[in-house]
Amino acid sequence: xxxxxxxxxxxxxxxxxxxxxxxxxxxxxxxxxxxxxxxxxxxxxxxxxxxxxxxxxxxxxxxxxxxxxxxxxxxxxxxxxxxxxxxxxxxxxxxxxxxxxxxxxxxxxxxxxxxxxxxxxxxxxxxxxxxxxxxxxxxxxxxxxxxxxxxxxxxxxxxxxxxxxxxxxxxxxxxxxxxxxxxxxxxxxxxxxxxxxxxxxxxxxxxxxxxxxxxxxxxxxxxxxxxxxxxxxxxxxxxxxxxxxxxxxxxxxxxxxxxxxxxxxxxxxxxxxxxxxxxxxxxxxxxxxxxxxxxxxxxxxxxxxxxxxxxxxxxxxxxxxxxxxxxxxxxxxxxxxxxxxxxx
Amino acid sequence: xxxxxxxxxxxxxxxxxxxxxxxxxxxxxxxxxxxxxxxxxxxxxxxxxxxxxxxxxxxxxxxxxxxxxxxxxxxxxxxxxxxxxxxxxxxxxxxxxxxxxxxxxxxxxxxxxxxxxxxxxxxxxxxxxxxxxxxxxxxxxxxxxxxxxxxxxxxxxxxxxxxxxxxxxxxxxxxxxxxxxxxxxxxxxxxxxxxxxxxxxxxxxxxxxxxxxxxxxxxxxxxxxxxxxxxxxxxxxxxxxxxxxxxxxxxxxxxxxxxxxxxxxxxxxxxxxxxxxxxxxxxxxxxxxxxxxxxxxxxxxxxxxxxxxxxxxxxxxxxxxxxxxxxxxxxxxxxxxxxxxxxx
Numbered sequence: 001x002x003x004x005x006x007x008x009x010x011x012x013x014x015x016x017x018x019x020x021x022x023x024x025x026x027x028x029x030x031x032x033x034x035x036x037x038x039x040x041x042x043x044x045x046x047x048x049x050x051x052x053x054x055x056x057x058x059x060x061x062x063x064x065x066x067x068x069x070x071x072x073x074x075x076x077x078x079x080x081x082x083x084x085x086x087x088x089x090x091x092x093x094x095x096x097x098x099x100x101x102x103x104x105x106x107x108x109x110x111x112x113x114x115x116x117x118x119x120x121x122x123x124x125x126x127x128x129x130x131x132x133x134x135x136x137x138x139x140x141x142x143x144x145x146x147x148x149x150x151x152x153x154x155x156x157x158x159x160x161x162x163x164x165x166x167x168x169x170x171x172x173x174x175x176x177x178x179x180x181x182x183x184x185x186x187x188x189x190x191x192x193x194x195x196x197x198x199x200x201x202x203x204x205x206x207x208x209x210x211x212x213x214x215x216x217x218x219x220x221x222x223x224x225x226x227x228x229x230x231x232x233x234x235x236x237x238x239x240x241x242x243x244x245x246x247x248x249x250x251x252x253x254x255x256x257x258x259x260x261x262x263x264x265x266x267x268x269x270x271x272x273x274x275x276x277x278x279x280x281x282x283x284x285x286x287x288x289x290x291x292x293x294x295x296x297x298x299x300x301x302x303x304x305x306x307x308x309x310x311x312x313x314x315x316x317x318x319x320x321x322x323x324x325x326x327x328x329x330x331x332x333x334x335x336x337x338x339x340x341x342x343x344x
Numbered sequence: 345x346x347x348x349x350x351x352x353x354x355x356x357x358x359x360x361x362x363x364x365x366x367x368x369x370x371x372x373x374x375x376x377x378x379x380x381x382x383x384x385x386x387x388x389x390x391x392x393x394x395x396x397x398x399x400x401x402x403x404x405x406x407x408x409x410x411x412x413x414x415x416x417x418x419x420x421x422x423x424x425x426x427x428x429x430x431x432x433x434x435x436x437x438x439x440x441x442x443x444x445x446x447x448x449x450x451x452x453x454x455x456x457x458x459x460x461x462x463x464x465x466x467x468x469x470x471x472x473x474x475x476x477x478x479x480x481x482x483x484x485x486x487x488x489x490x491x492x493x494x495x496x497x498x499x500x501x502x503x504x505x506x507x508x509x510x511x512x513x514x515x516x517x518x519x520x521x522x523x524x525x526x527x528x529x530x531x532x533x534x535x536x537x538x539x540x541x542x543x544x545x546x547x548x549x550x551x552x553x554x555x556x557x558x559x560x561x562x563x564x565x566x567x568x569x570x571x572x573x574x575x576x577x578x579x580x581x582x583x584x585x586x587x588x589x590x591x592x593x594x595x596x597x598x599x600x601x602x603x604x605x606x607x608x609x610x611x612x613x614x615x616x617x618x619x620x621x622x623x624x625x626x627x628x629x630x631x632x633x634x635x636x637x638x639x640x641x642x643x644x645x646x647x648x649x650x651x652x653x654x655x656x657x658x659x660x661x662x663x664x665x666x667x668x669x670x671x672x673x674x675x676x677x678x679x680x681x682x683x684x685x686x687x688x
Contacts (some may be wrong), residue, residue: 230671
């Protein structure tokens with residue numbers, strides 16, 4: 001023991017960088033040991049329960065470890081060979097496309113969604129603004145989010161733009177933005193990449209567990225979405241052995257895919273194979289998702305059932321209420337709006 | 345180098361537990377070195393900017409490290425002496441009281457708020473249900489949340505209960521639940537504890553940064569709340585050197601504290617000093633916060649200004665829209681509601 005300590009002291013003085021690298025390796029051993037001991041102790045519990053605390057904790061630690069490795073790599077470029085061996089190369093990256101637009105609650109919605117995404121390892125957030133220029137608000141928000149991201153913009157064609165008095169179902173929404181994200185992926189990623197495509201809305205609610213479910217998507221996958229289509233949940237209603245037996249919806253059940261945008265993920269290889277598939281402003285009401293998925297030549301029976309054979313709701317179609325801004329609107333009319341330097 | 349390696353191999357075989365402890369210590373050295381090098385490189389930037397990525401990343405790593413230490417402590421009780429030296433004993437714990445009630449979006453709202461709180465170190469969530477019994481939904485949600493929590497319940501007196509047709513401002517809300525949380529704190533914590541009290545609503549939006557701001561509260565602190573009181577923001581409007589110079593509100597400016605529930609925190613020592621202070625169902629409309637704060641013998645000039653001298657909005661008074669459940673309601677009327685085993 002004393003001998004080891006002396007060697008450490010020597011190293012501290014002489015080979016600080018090498019010691020740092022060694023520490024990382026030792027920490028990886030520690031983590032692996034912890035993982036093994038967790039896995040072993042899990043056998044005492046119901047091993048079928050995929051949704052337990054420990055897996056969640058491990059995912060989080062794994063994510064933090066990756067960040068630490070990245071920081072080390074930036075500081076000691078020559079260390080790449082030592083560190084990269086331990087990065088989970090076999091964990092596919094999730095590419096999530098989120099259309100967003102200016103409104104009172106935009107920063108709040110992006111903030112709480114971003115804080116959820118901070119927990120998800122191997123994740124890239126493709127945020128596409130409905131605007132002619134990238135705004136300072138979204139630019140700064142992303143810069144300080146701590147996330148891996150791509151910031152794009154695409155203005156919705158005025159002919160397809162909802163007026164503030166229109167009901168929100170009148171026209172399909174987010175078409176130009178989702179297509180811009182798809183174009184970015186096809187232009188910037190290799191067709192051989194091991195990745196998953198998902199469409200995230202900025203005011204929906206996502207459990208961390210849904211990201212781990214979609215990560216194993218081989219072709220395309222589905223799961224139920226809570227509070228969707230006027231129902232408690234909508235989408236795959238009965239599943240067995242990873243296949244969907246029945247679909248559950250109360251509205252236009254004849255749609256090729258009676259599901260919400262938050263209820264499916266697609267393996268990127270499909271996106272490269274059918275390179276024309278995209279969203280359309282001319283899709284009939286409720287057919288936005290179906291138009292895209294049939295463009296990828298998918299049929300209902302192709303879909304892999306996730307979320308414990310579609311028995312769990314891990315995503316909710318929530319909406320943030322438009323805030324009542326009576327006092328602010330009165331001030332704006334008088335030309336005396338609240339401190340314009342305060343970003344909200 | 346080779347000599348060190350051999351010693352490690354020996355240790356791996358003979359003293360696995362000791363090696364684990366050593367690894368933790370080495371990892372702490374690594375983290376400290378990283379911290380020092382970050383701090384030094386920061387001097388090249390504007391040191392006045394408290395809101396930078398690195399601090400956030402460090403907070404997160406610190407939190408994960410604490411969890412790792414806890415796991416080690418559980419597994420090797422004899423290791424406490426080695427590990428505890430490195431736990432941040434000087435970081436006050438935040439005790440946040442959240443009233444919650446059954447509704448369609450309850451689990452979604454708790455899920456996304458919980459995922460934000462997972463990032464906050466030294467934090468205990470006191471969740472108080474408005475119900476006669478603790479519900480299975482909230483019990484299971486908390487159990488798998490990964491958070492440190494206390495689960496309570498307190499039914500609102502029917503005389504003070506809003507009807508579903510009432511506007512939400514008609515009666516004060518969450519009074520019985522917040523008081524139940526206050527009673528728990530006064531009964532279960534030591535008056536000498538180093539802690540901060542905060543009231544979290546389950547559908548508001550909280551930036552991670554607000555928790556680090558409130559943690560240094562010496563007596564009581566305030567900051568602006570976005571989208572509150574019909575304005576872009578409400579609360580302290582102009583601050584200097586940690587003191588509030590002007591208050592900003594468009595509604596009942598004569599209130600002792602023209603602020604929202606999400607806009608203040610109190611040091612726990614005050615709660616023990618004025619042990620009668622609590623919320624009241626009889627407070628006039630808009631006076632809920634003021635009644636509680638004056639019960640703690642606070643005056644406007646006592647309040648410490650946070651959030652960069654009240655120049656940043658780090659909390660938003662958001663509300664989750666009540667979902668349109670037309671189809672589900674029709675099914676319920678026909679006695680054929682969606683799969684009751686599916687928790688949403």
